[in-house]
Every structure is written in C-alpha cells, then in structure tokens.
Amino acid sequence: MNPNNINPKNFFLRLVNIIIKDIKLLIRSKSSALIVILGPLALIFLVGMAFNTTSLYNIKIAAYSESYSELTNSLIENLKDQQYSITQLSSEQECIEGIKLGEYHVCAIFPKDMSVELNNEMIFYVDESRVNLAAIVSNTIFSKVASKSEELSLGLTGELLTTINVVSEEADKNTQQLTTLKDEISNINNNVKDVRENFVGLDLEYNSTNFNFTKIDDEIDEIETDLNVSEGVFSGLRGLIEGTQEQADLLGAKLTSVETQRDSFVSTLDSSRNSLLDFFGKVNTIQSSVDRTKNAIAGIRVTDPEKIVNPITSTVKPVTTNKTHLGFLFPTLVVLVIMFISLLFSASIVIREKRSKAYFRNFITPTNDFTFMLGQFITNLLLVIVELGILFLVALYFFKEELLNVFPTLAVALLVITTVFILIGMFIGHLFNSGETASLGSIAAAFIMLFFSNTILPLETLPGYVTQIVKYNPFVISENIIKRVILFNASFDVIMQPLLFLLGGALIFFVLAFIAREITRRKILF
Amino acid sequence: MGEPLIQVKDISKRFGKHLVLNNLTFTIDERDIYGIIGLSGSGKTTILNLVIGFLKPTKGTVTYKNKNILKIQKEIQNKFGFVTQSGSYYTDLTVLENLHYFGRMYGLNNDDIAKRSKDLLTFLDLTDATHVLSQDLSTGMQRRLDIACALIHNPEVLILDEPTEDLDPLLRKEILTLLKNINDNGTTIILTSHMLNEIESVCTNTAILHNGNIVMSGSPNKIKGLYSTNIEIHLKTYPGKYELIENRLGKANVEKTINLGHKLVIYTSKPEELLRRILDILPGLRERLVDVDVDKPSLEEVFESLTGKKK
Numbered sequence: 129m130n131p132n133n134i135n136p137k138n139f140f141l142r143l144v145n146i147i148i149k150d151i152k153l154l155i156r157s158k159s160s161a162l163i164v165i166l167g168p169l170a171l172i173f174l175v176g177m178a179f180n181t182t183s184l185y186n187i188k189i190a191a192y193s194e195s196y197s198e199l200t201n202s203l204i205e206n207l208k209d210q211q212y213s214i215t216q217l218s219s220e221q222e223c224i225e226g227i228k229l230g231e232y233h234v235c236a237i238f239p240k241d242m243s244v245e246l247n248n249e250m251i252f253y254v255d256e257s258r259v260n261l262a263a264i265v266s267n268t269i270f271s272k273v274a275s276k277s278e279e280l281s282l283g284l285t286g287e288l289l290t291t292i293n294v295v296s297e298e299a300d301k302n303t304q305q306l307t308t309l310k311d312e313i314s315n316i317n318n319n320v321k322d323v324r325e326n327f328v329g330l331d332l333e334y335n336s337t338n339f340n341f342t343k344i345d346d347e348i349d350e351i352e353t354d355l356n357v358s359e360g361v362f363s364g365l366r367g368l369i370e371g372t373q374e375q376a377d378l379l380g381a382k383l384t385s386v387e388t389q390r391d392s393f394v395s396t397l398d399s400s401r402n403s404l405l406d407f408f409g410k411v412n413t414i415q416s417s418v419d420r421t422k423n424a425i426a427g428i429r430v431t432d433p434e435k436i437v438n439p440i441t442s443t444v445k446p447v448t449t450n451k452t453h454l455g456f457l458f459p460t461l462v463v464l465v466i467m468f469i470s471l472l473f474s475a476s477i478v479i480r481e482k483r484s485k486a487y488f489r490n491f492i493t494p495t496n497d498f499t500f501m502l503g504q505f506i507t508n509l510l511l512v513i514v515e516l517g518i519l520f521l522v523a524l525y526f527f528k529e530e531l532l533n534v535f536p537t538l539a540v541a542l543l544v545i546t547t548v549f550i551l552i553g554m555f556i557g558h559l560f561n562s563g564e565t566a567s568l569g570s571i572a573a574a575f576i577m578l579f580f581s582n583t584i585l586p587l588e589t590l591p592g593y594v595t596q597i598v599k600y601n602p603f604v605i606s607e608n609i610i611k612r613v614i615l616f617n618a619s620f621d622v623i624m625q626p627l628l629f630l631l632g633g634a635l636i637f638f639v640l641a642f643i644a645r646e647i648t649r650r651k652i653l654f
Numbered sequence: 655m656g657e658p659l660i661q662v663k664d665i666s667k668r669f670g671k672h673l674v675l676n677n678l679t680f681t682i683d684e685r686d687i688y689g690i691i692g693l694s695g696s697g698k699t700t701i702l703n704l705v706i707g708f709l710k711p712t713k714g715t716v717t718y719k720n721k722n723i724l725k726i727q728k729e730i731q732n733k734f735g736f737v738t739q740s741g742s743y744y745t746d747l748t749v750l751e752n753l754h755y756f757g758r759m760y761g762l763n764n765d766d767i768a769k770r771s772k773d774l775l776t777f778l779d780l781t782d783a784t785h786v787l788s789q790d791l792s793t794g795m796q797r798r799l800d801i802a803c804a805l806i807h808n809p810e811v812l813i814l815d816e817p818t819e820d821l822d823p824l825l826r827k828e829i830l831t832l833l834k835n836i837n838d839n840g841t842t843i844i845l846t847s848h849m850l851n852e853i854e855s856v857c858t859n860t861a862i863l864h865n866g867n868i869v870m871s872g873s874p875n876k877i878k879g880l881y882s883t884n885i886e887i888h889l890k891t892y893p894g895k896y897e898l899i900e901n902r903l904g905k906a907n908v909e910k911t912i913n914l915g916h917k918l919v920i921y922t923s924k925p926e927e928l929l930r931r932i933l934d935i936l937p938g939l940r941e942r943l944v945d946v947d948v949d950k951p952s953l954e955e956v957f958e959s960l961t962g963k964k965k
Contacts, residue, residue: 138761141758142758142759142761145754145755145758145759149744149747149751149755152746152747152751153744153746153747156746156787157746484744484745485738485740485741485742485743485744485745486742486743486744486752486756487742488736488738488742489736489738489742489743489756489759489803489804490759491708492706492708492731492734492736493731493756493759493760494728494731494732494759494760494761495759495760495761
C-alpha cells in the first residue's frame with residue numbers, strides 16, 4: 129500500500145470515483161433524478177407545443193366608438209377575421225379600464241361616424257407595462273388597420289386619378305377649340321382690319337368750291353348780258369342751278385356726316401380690334417394654362433394607384449428558413465436551459481457536498497482540491513450533457529436538418545457555453561453556505577443575465593454604458609453563438625472569438641470558485 | 655521514554671478578536687490514548703484541527719515526529735485518521751461504497767481497498783451492513799462506520815472529536831472498548847470529550863482544557879491524586895431511602911452528597927469516621943446495608959475543582 133504514490137493513473141481513478149460518487153448520490157435522490165430526465169423533456173415539449181406557430185392567438189381587443197359607421201364595422205370585421213377576440217364596449221373609460229385590469233390587450237377607440245371623408249384618427253391604448261406583448265400587439269394591430277387604410281387609400285387615389293384623366297382629356301379638347309378660337313379671332317381681326325382699311329380708304333371729301341355755282345351764275349349773267357336778255361330769261365335755269373347747289377350742299381353735308389360716321393366706325397373698329405387682341409391674349413393665356421395643366425398631368429410619372437399609395441415598398445426577407453416562433457426561440461431556449469440547469473445543478477451539487485457530512489473528510493484526504501473541483505465539474509457537465517441530449521432528441525422532431533447539419537460546431541459551442549455556466553454555478557455554490565441561499569444566488573444570477581439580454585428587451589433599448597457592460601454577459605454571448613450556428617450555419621471561424629472569450633470567462637470563474645472554496649472551508653468546522 | 659510522537663508547543667489560535675487557545679503546550683506519545691477534556695466551546699475541536707493541520711495556528715507549532723505538520727501535510731493526511739463529532743461519510747452511499755470512496759481518496763488501489771474494507775468491517779462488526787445505506791444504519795453502526803472511514807488508510811494516529819457524544823451508555827461503552835482495541839493494534843488515539851468518566855476509563859493521558867488554557871495534564875490517576883483530598887463513599891442500602899440518610903448525616907465531615915437513586919455517593923475527607931456514623935444511623939432508619947465502596951474521587955471532581963464549574 130503506497131498512498132503517497134500520486135501518478136496520473138491515480139489522479140484519473142480518483143476523478144472517476146468522485147464522478148461516480150456524485151452520480152450515485154444524485155440518482156439516489158429520486159427527485160433530482162426525476163428533474164434531470166423529465167425537466168428538459170417537459171420544457172422542450174411545452175415550449176415546442178406553445179411556440180411552434182407564426183401567429184398571435186387569443187389577443188383580446190376592446191373597441192369603442194360613439195357611433196359605429198360602416199367603415200368602423202368593416203375594420204372590426206377585418207380584425208375579427210384575424211382570430212382576435214373583439215368586444216365592443218359602451219365607453220372609452222370602460223375600454224381603458226379594461227386594459228388596466230388586464231381584461232384586454234388593446235383598446236381601440238374609433239372616431240364617431242368614421243368615414244373616409246371625415247377625421248379618421250384612431251386611438252389605441254395598450255398596456256406598456258407588458259413590454260413585449262405591447263410591442264407585438266401594437267405592431268400586429270397597427271398593420272391590420274394600416275392594411276385597411278391602404279385599401280381605402282387605393283380607392284381614393286384611383287378616383288383621383290380617374291378625375292385627372294378626365295381633366296386631361298377635356299384639356300386636350302379645349303386646347304383644340306382654343307386654337308380654333310384663336311384662329312377665328314385672328315381672322316376676325318384681319319377682317320376688321322381690312323374693313324377699317326377700306327373705311328379709311330374711302331374718299332368722302334366734299335369741296336363745294338368744286339361746284340362753282342357763282343361762276344355759273346356769273347356766266348348766266350354774262351350770257352344774259354351778252355344776250356341782253358332779261359334776268360328772268362334764265363330764271364328757271366338759275367332756279368335749277370340753285371336747286372343743284374342746294375343739293376350739292378346737302379350732299380356735301382351728308383358726305384361730311386358720313387365721313388364723321390366713318391371716322392367713328394374706324395374708331396369703333398380700332399376699339400374692336402383692340403378688344404379682339406385683348407381677347408386673343410386672354411385665349412392665349414387660357415391656352416397656356418391648359419397647356420401647363422396638360423403638361424403637369426403629363427408630367428405625373430406614376431399613374432398606378434398602388435404605386436402612389438406605396439411609392440416605396442419594403443419587404444423584410446428572412447435570412448433563415450425558419451418561420452415559426454419556436455425556430456427563432458430555439459437558440460435562446462437552448463442557452464436558457466443550459467444556463468438554468470448548469471447554474472442550479474452545479475450550485476446545488478456544490479452545496480450538497482458542502483452540507484454533506486463527508487465534506488470535512490474529503491478535505492483531510494491527500495486528494496487535492498483541484499481533483500475534487502474537476503470531479504464536480506465533470507459530473508455537472510455529464511448531467512447537463514444528458515439534459516441537452518434529451519432536449520435535442522426532442523428538438524430533432526422539429527428541426528432535424530438544421531441541427532444535424534451544424535452538429536459538430538454546435539457540440540463544441542454547447543460544451544464551452546455549458547462550461548462557463550457550470551463554473552459560475554460552482555462559484556455561487558462555494559460562495560454560499562446553505563442550499564436556499566445558493567439556489568437564490570444562482571436563480572438571481574440567471575435572472576440578471578436573462579434580464580440584461582435580448583430575450584426580455586432588445587439591448588438597444590438600454591443606455592449606452594449599460595450596453596457596453598451587458599455585451600460581456602455570458603448569456604448574451606452564448607445566445608449569439610447558438611443563433612449564429614443554428615440559424616445561420618456559422619462556421620468555427622465566425623464563432624471562434626466569442627468562444628475564446630467564454631473560455632476566458634470559464635477560467636476566471638474556475639479560479640473564483642477555487643478561491644471561494646478555500647475561503648469558505650473554515651466555515652465547515654463551526 | 656523516547657521522543658514524543660506529537661508535540662504541541664506554545665500554540666495559540668485566534669479567530670478575529672476571540673482568542674480560542676492561549677499558549678498551549680502538551681505532548682502525545684506513541685500508542686497513547688490522549689484525552690482532552692473541556693467544556694463545550696472550550697476549544698477542543700480547534701486543537702484537533704490544529705493537530706492535523708486543517709487550521710493554522712496563530713502562534714506556536716505542532717510537530718509530528720519532530721516535523722512541523724504544516725510542512726508535511728501529505729504525510730499527515732496519510733498518517734492521521736479523523737473522526738468528527740457528527741460523522742463524516744456520505745449518508746446516501748452504502749457502508750462499502752463509503753469505504754471504497756475514501757480508500758480511493760487516500761490513494762489506495764482496488765486490492766488494498768478490498769482487503770482493508772473487509773478487515774475493518776469484521777473488526778468493527780459491520781459485515782452484515784456492508785451494502786446498507788449509511789443513513790439506514792443505527793447510531794452505533796454509523797459511529798463505527800465513521801471510525802472505519804477514518805481507519806481505511808490504516809493511520810498511525812486516530813483523532814476522535816467527542817466520539818461518544820449523543821450515544822446511550824451501552825453504545826458509549828461499545829465505542830470505548832473499540833477504541834481500546836484499536837489502540838491495542840498500535841494506533842495512537844487522541845480524543846476529546848466532556849464526559850469525564852469515559853476519559854478516565856480509556857485514556858492513558860489527559861489534558862484539562864479551560865478558558866483556552868491547559869490547566870492540568872497527565873495520567874487520570876496522577877491528576878486525581880494531585881487535585882483531590884476527598885474520598886468517595888458509594889453506599890447502597892435497602893429499601894434505599896437515601897434522602898433520609900442524607901438528612902441524618904447532616905453536614906459534619908460531609909463535603910457533598912450525590913443521590914443517584916440506586917446509590918448514594920458521599921464525598922468526605924474523613925472516610926473512617928463517616929463510615930462509622932453511617933453504620934450507626936442505618937438501623938434507626940430501618941435501612942439494611944447492601945454494599946459500600948470507598949474510592950479515590952473521580953476526574954469529575956478534579957475538573958470541578960480546577961475549573962470551578964460543575965459538569
């Protein structure tokens with residue numbers, strides 16, 4: 129017998145014995161054994177059943193309007209189609225109270241006699257304290273309402289475009305008529321101009337001197353003289369001449385009058401021409417306006433109502449083939465299971481050992497602390513591997529290909545992640561002296577890591593300095609690694625850096641656990 | 655007499671501001687059964703933990719075969735066995751599993767573990783309980799299992815912290831007999847107890863611990879001789895109206911009386927005179943003398959006189 133003989137074989141045998149002892153102790157505790165096997169099975173089964181869907185169900189909406197219009201009812205029916213339960217309430221206050229009491233998830237207030245012509249502002253009340261649900265419900269409900277709103281917009285835009293088309297066609301017709309009108313005005317103007325010219329060209333000048341009746345009279349006098357006839361001989365002639373003179377004077381007067389009238393006509397024609405020119409100018413302006421309208425209408429590049437309502441269409445395309453909530457949740461679920469199981473198991477195993485009557489004897493044997501800690505660590509690792517084995521066996525039912533394709537990478541990642549959480553759990557176990565405080569400590573640690581992760585709220589909602597700290601949260605890092613591996617088939621190269629970071633963390637927690645074990649060993653005496 | 659096996663020299667231990675042990679010095683020889691007596695909280699367990707090096711002394715040294723135990727921890731772990739007050743084994747493992755596990759932790763191979771386990775199970779009368787879960791054992795068997803676990807690596811020194819605590823008189827006697835047998839096999843034993851009669855019955859050497867100091871050490875008989883002038887008279891009468899006898903004796907030459915129900919113990923410095931008086935008064939009380947025994951005082955009385963406290 130040579131107990132001092134410490135060699136690798138001896139070390140290995142001691143290690144195996146510690147592991148066998150721990151597993152025996154665990155198995156002999158019926159409740160622990162049951163939890164190991166049934167815990168993950170129940171968890172993945174329940175989560176699988178619950179989240180293997182893409183929709184939101186059983187969302188209760190309360191609706192209120194002073195007066196329900198056809199549009200309001202149509203919106204309500206639209207929501208009902210989406211399997212939401214809708215209750216119409218009798219007052220806005222009742223609706224809001226319903227949210228506060230948790231009876232409804234959304235309270236939708238519709239405007240009185242809601243119609244497309246009137247104010248259509250809808251108000252939604254949501255319980256923001258239910259942070260995750262509020263966001264999902266708001267998004268979903270808003271998208272349903274937006275869909276109806278878009279449908280209405282399409283109709284209205286269609287009507288508008290039809291009207292613009294009619295205007296455009298009418299403008300085309302009017303342009304031709306205006307051109308004709310302009311031509312006609314131009315012709316009239318020319319005609320008027322010609323008439324005016326003709327008028328102006330009329331010679332209406334009358335010169336009474338051209339009718340030298342005095343000379344005629346003198347000639348008659350000379351003839352009378354020459355003939356030595358009495359004055360009465362030519363009195364008839366003289367009378368005719370006088371009559372002619374009178375007629376000539378009358379004609380002269382008439383011509384003068386005509387000339388006056390002509391001047392007046394010319395003036396009127398000038399005025400008319402000016403008016404025509406003015407009218408022409410106005411027609412021209414109208415035509416320009418019509419042309420501009422036509423050009424503006426012609427300048428409308430998009431005439432499809434769909435494109436006017438949604439000039440920019442966005443499509444969010446998934447980078448994964450997973451479509452169910454479970455698919456997206458699975459990486460988080462895996463890390464969550466690892467975190468809780470590792471923390472709780474390792475802390476409770478350490479505490480069970482510490483509280484065990486045999487703890488002291490272990491300390492006074494020649495087996496060193498490192499061997500005991502390594503033994504405990506491997507025991508925990510084996511337990512978590514069993515748990516994960518069960519979990520993944522069930523998970524294969526849901527994601528056979530996704531998991532099998534990435535198995536080697538996933539296995540390594542899970543091993544590193546499990547190591548970190550086990551060592552954190554062991555540290556907590558060594559830090560506390562009772563099962564209750566250790567459980568509380570490990571649950572608190574798990575919840576802190578969970579709360580400061582993307583699971584409850586996006587990290588982006590946290591203040592910058594907190595985000596800087598939280599990015600070192602092992603849960604966050606682990607979740608990212610598993611997501612990358614399962615959802616995006618990430619290779620080792622991609623996850624190497626965070627894995628190394630986790631390994632560094634594991635080393636730190638191993639040292640901390642070792643220190644905590646040494647510090648608290650004295651307490652077992654008292 | 656050669657070199658002592660264990661030497662505790664000028665050792666003090668302080669926890670924070672509380673001085674638990676103050677400058678203790680004592681030696682333990684090979685094959686001794688060394689008893690440390692003290693009240694609860696007097697520092698008995700602390701001494702044991704200092705002796706195995708589980709605690710470091712604030713001052714002083716503990717040597718094993720003239721070597722500082724803190725510098726030979728591996729040797730100490732292999733040469734010392736420790737039985738704690740409440741037992742130190744896995745209750746969810748069977749007797750054999752416990753022995754196998756601790757044998758492995760002591761670095762024994764399978765053959766050694768098997769042989770040593772078999773010997774111990776026979777020696778400690780646990781053969782029938784080999785495959786019984788420790789938690790299902792009787793109190794006495796559990797105590798024996800704990801001793802077996804401490805002996806699995808065949809230590810030279812067995813340390814026991816209050817080994818008979820919480821045991822009934824029969825089990826107590828059984829354990830004390832067992833300790834004598836272990837000692838007969840060559841194992842040095844160090845034990846603590848606050849039960850003075852058991853220390854007296856098994857220990858070859860004793861230290862009385864009080865207020866962090868060893869107030870007396872040596873063999874029980876030597877201590878008793880040095881620290882008591884009284885003699886004990888153990889009186890048994892029929893029908894045994896001991897209260898009447900106590901009253902009739904009064905205080906003259908009587909230091910103290912203890913009515914144990916089945917007998918009366920009287921402490922006196924003048925035993926002859928008192929015996930005469932007892933024989934005189936018994937007929938008047940219609941008491942018949944059944945048995946009378948005169949002895950030196952017990953360690954209990956010595957402890958009382960040294961510490962001023964009654965156990």
